[in-house]
Amino acid sequence: MIVDALRRRVYAxxxxxxxxxxxxxxxxxxxxxxxxxxxxxxxxxxxxGLVLAPSAARGVRAVADRERARLSRWxxxxxxxxxxxxxxxxxxxxxxxxxxxxxxEHATLGFAISIFGLTIPLAAVQDVTYPLWWWTVSPNSAPGxxxxxxxxxxxxxxxxxxxxxxxxxxxxxxPLLVRTQAWAGRRLLAPPPGTDLSLxxxxxxxxxxxxxxxxxxxxxxxxxxxxxxxQNRLVAVSVLxxxxxxxxxxxxxxxxxxxDRAQEAAEQALAELRTVVRGILPPVLDGRGLDGxxxxxxxxCVVPCRLDVDLPRRCAVSVEATAYxxxxxxxxxxxxHSGATAVQVTARMEDQTLKLTIEDNGRGGADESGGSGxxxxxxxxxxxxxxxxxxxxxxxxxxxxVELPCGL
Amino acid sequence: xxxxxAEDDALLREGLAxxxxxxxxxxxxxxDGPDTFLAAVDEHKPDVAIVDVRMPPTHTDEGIVxxxxxxxxxxxxxxxxxxxxxEQAFATDLLAGxxxxxxxxxxxxxxxxxxxxxxxxxxxxxxxxxDPEVVGLLLARNRPxxxxxxxxxxxxxxxxxxxxxxxxxxxxERLVVTEGAVHKHIRSIFAKLDLAPDDRADxxxxxxxxxxxx
Numbered sequence: 247m248i249v250d251a252l253r254r255r256v257y258a259x260x261x262x263x264x265x266x267x268x269x270x271x272x273x274x275x276x277x278x279x280x281x282x283x284x285x286x287x288x289x290x291x292x293x294x295g296l297v298l299a300p301s302a303a304r305g306v307r308a309v310a311d312r313e314r315a316r317l318s319r320w321x322x323x324x325x326x327x328x329x330x331x332x333x334x335x336x337x338x339x340x341x342x343x344x345x346x347x348x349x350x351e352h353a354t355l356g357f358a359i360s361i362f363g364l365t366i367p368l369a370a371v372q373d374v375t376y377p378l379w380w381w382t383v384s385p386n387s388a389p390g391x392x393x394x395x396x397x398x399x400x401x402x403x404x405x406x407x408x409x410x411x412x413x414x415x416x417x418x419x420x421p422l423l424v425r426t427q428a429w430a431g432r433r434l435l436a437p438p439p440g441t442d443l444s445l446x447x448x449x450x451x452x453x454x455x456x457x458x459x460x461x462x463x464x465x466x467x468x469x470x471x472x473x474x475x476x477q478n479r480l481v482a483v484s485v486l487x488x489x490x491x492x493x494x495x496x497x498x499x500x501x502x503x504x505x506d507r508a509q510e511a512a513e514q515a516l517a518e519l520r521t522v523v524r525g526i527l528p529p530v531l532d533g534r535g536l537d538g539x540x541x542x543x544x545x546x547c548v549v550p551c552r553l554d555v556d557l558p559r560r561c562a563v564s565v566e567a568t569a570y571x572x573x574x575x576x577x578x579x580x581x582x583h584s585g586a587t588a589v590q591v592t593a594r595m596e597d598q599t600l601k602l603t604i605e606d607n608g609r610g611g612a613d614e615s616g617g618s619g620x621x622x623x624x625x626x627x628x629x630x631x632x633x634x635x636x637x638x639x640x641x642x643x644x645x646x647x648v649e650l651p652c653g654l
Numbered sequence: 655x656x657x658x659x660a661e662d663d664a665l666l667r668e669g670l671a672x673x674x675x676x677x678x679x680x681x682x683x684x685x686d687g688p689d690t691f692l693a694a695v696d697e698h699k700p701d702v703a704i705v706d707v708r709m710p711p712t713h714t715d716e717g718i719v720x721x722x723x724x725x726x727x728x729x730x731x732x733x734x735x736x737x738x739x740x741e742q743a744f745a746t747d748l749l750a751g752x753x754x755x756x757x758x759x760x761x762x763x764x765x766x767x768x769x770x771x772x773x774x775x776x777x778x779x780x781x782x783x784x785d786p787e788v789v790g791l792l793l794a795r796n797r798p799x800x801x802x803x804x805x806x807x808x809x810x811x812x813x814x815x816x817x818x819x820x821x822x823x824x825x826x827e828r829l830v831v832t833e834g835a836v837h838k839h840i841r842s843i844f845a846k847l848d849l850a851p852d853d854r855a856d857x858x859x860x861x862x863x864x865x866x867x868x
Contacts, residue, residue: 470713477738478663484765485666489673492767500676511665 255417262420263367265320269352269427270360272313276353279305283346296334303336310345313352313431320428324436325443340438348434356427363423365390366416373409377402463629464564471522471622479515483508521619525571525626527563536566540573540593547577549586549606555593561600561652568630569593569600572648575619576604584608584644595652602648610642623648655778658698659684660691660720661706661736670704670764677771686710688720695724695731702778706761707737707744718744732777736761740787753862757783757819773819782819789814789865802865804846812839817862 279302286302289295307330314324327341336342369390376389380402388396391412392405437443486508493501530539537555544551560566573591580589586608594601614620620636623646627634631651638644657679661667664686671681683694687710695703703724707717721733734757735748745758757777763785764770773783805813808829815825822840826833840858849857 473708473738474663474713478666478761481738481761481764482663482665482669484762485669485673488765488767488770489669489676492673493676496676504672507669511669514665 259367259417259420262424263364265424266360266363266420266427268316269356269424270364272309272316273352273357273360275309275312276349277357279309279349280353283349300333300336303330303342306342306345306349307336309349310435313348314435317428317431317435321432324432327437344434344438348431351430351434352427356430359423359427363416363420363427366412366419370409370412370416373405373412376405376409380405461564464626467625467629468522468526470625471518471525475518475522476515479511479518482511483515486511521575521622524574525567525622527567528570528574531563531566531570535560536569536593539566539570540591543570543574543577544591547589548581549577549584549589551577552588552590554590557593557595557600559595561595561650565600565630565650565652568626568632568650569602569648571626572602572623573604575623576646579612579619580604580606580608580644583612584610584642586642586644598652600650600652602650603645604648605643605645607643609640610638610644611640612636612638612644620646655679655702655775656698656700657681657702657704658691658694658700659704660686660688660694660709660717661704662686662709663706666706666761673764673767677767688716691720692724692727695728699728700731702732702734702774704734704736704774707735707741715744715747718747721748730755732780733757734759734774734777734783736764740785740791742788742791745784745788753782753784753819755780755782758788759783759785760787772824776819784818786814786818789817801847805843809839809843809846812836813843813861813865816840816858817865 282305283302286295286298290299311326314326318324327339330336330342331339372389373392376392376396377399380396380399388394389405389409392408396402396405486504490501490504490508493504528539530542534542537557540553540555544553561569577589577591580586584606586606589604589606592601592603592605612620614624614636620634624634627648627650633649635647636644657674659667659670659674659681661670661684667684667686671684674681682698682700685691685694691703691705694700703721705717705721705724707715709716709720717735717737721735725731725733732755733748735744736759737744738761740760748756748758755777757773759770759773763773777783802810802813811829812825815828820828822833822836826836829836843861844857847861849861
């Protein structure tokens, strides 16, 4: 029982240390941010800083979100506020001011708590082990939290006892410090009392419904492409084969032509099946992520393809699959129709939006109604609430821009 | 026999026309949507229309709507509807105004050219052609307290073929039995479904409709 109690104490102490270190991390960020906010505030008086004010608000939100996540890991979840309003209007939101108040508190008091809380165990360890190494240091120096000078082994043993006392103090005071540090965050970063969470619920409900809609649209799209493509091709194969059988009896020469057509239709069916399957969820995405998957596409492309991908993080799987499909289909188009000698694919992440650009130096004149697969791309992109713009003047070049909300 | 085809898939449309022309049938127009189809019906006054169910703009049931409209404009027009999959609601919509001169087949049946042509001729002659799949679907449904449940498996086969629109001779051929045997099964079906012999002309249709509407 004593062993159990001791083990629990040790675990709690380790937890406490971890939380103090985490608190120090956000406190350092808060400190840096205070400096930045100060600069922006002062320069704003001269007007120049106003340009930077929105970025300061974003900084405050970023650090506050980090602390929310950290505190949520160690206790009840802190629900985040609505997204920032764009531009200067961000500062009209009282939530941002509460966050700023927290930043000020955490950069000072929170910072001090972490430093003090971490000093105790460090100093205690130093003190407890002092008898082992006191003679290696100069007599006028002293280990952590010792405010007198040590001259003998006996003095050193005294320091060790003193360190042990600090260790005990640390074990009991540590959790208190952690709670104090978290208290301000929990008070200031939680939704203000009286805030109507129903707005947040409405927003979540809407995004969830949109996600379900996108899902249904996606299923419909797959059904359509299977029906319009592979299924009809296969029926045509069957019809042509039936006609060929009848023709064999009459005139074998006719049958040859019919069989040719049937084979052509079967090959088309296979090609379309491949497209549909590739469009559902390419396995390569799981293994190598979007940039790896796009690199594979670029390498396989017959037309030399330059790839410029800069994606700091991953998107929802379905969005990545759509992006992959868009690039795969466009490169197929470039190869088949454009006569280009080079194609450039760019992928960027901006403001929760995945932006794709596919540009070739071909003959242009791409037409959506020409059955070149652009309709399929558009359908797919729109199912995800994205946009597609195609510019392709006769004579080229052709540029396709696709924007997809990331969904995360 | 003058035929108009409405099918939005180009390859399939041409394949169908090719097949029918090779059989020396007179395909007077091929169309790719409900509007062009109705215009062709007005212009050519065909004997038979072969219509795809899913056509632009919404790709749902344009073919059925167009077929019903075409029969309103040109009474007596035989219509053979082709569908990529069985949708019982479509069959019911189509047959709501009577089953004479109507057919509902899965697209892939066209590949079995002899049977497809037989169905086409049957529909053109005012008969009916219902896809075995539709019939099978209706048959598979569970209805424990139905008079139909009293039928023997062989009698069900016969009734199913009747529902497809086949005559006694054709049924006998399909089941590889004599026509006499088919007659016997049909009498037994009428008895089990309590169809009195005095309205003899209607009994066959009544049995089939009862079967289809279940």
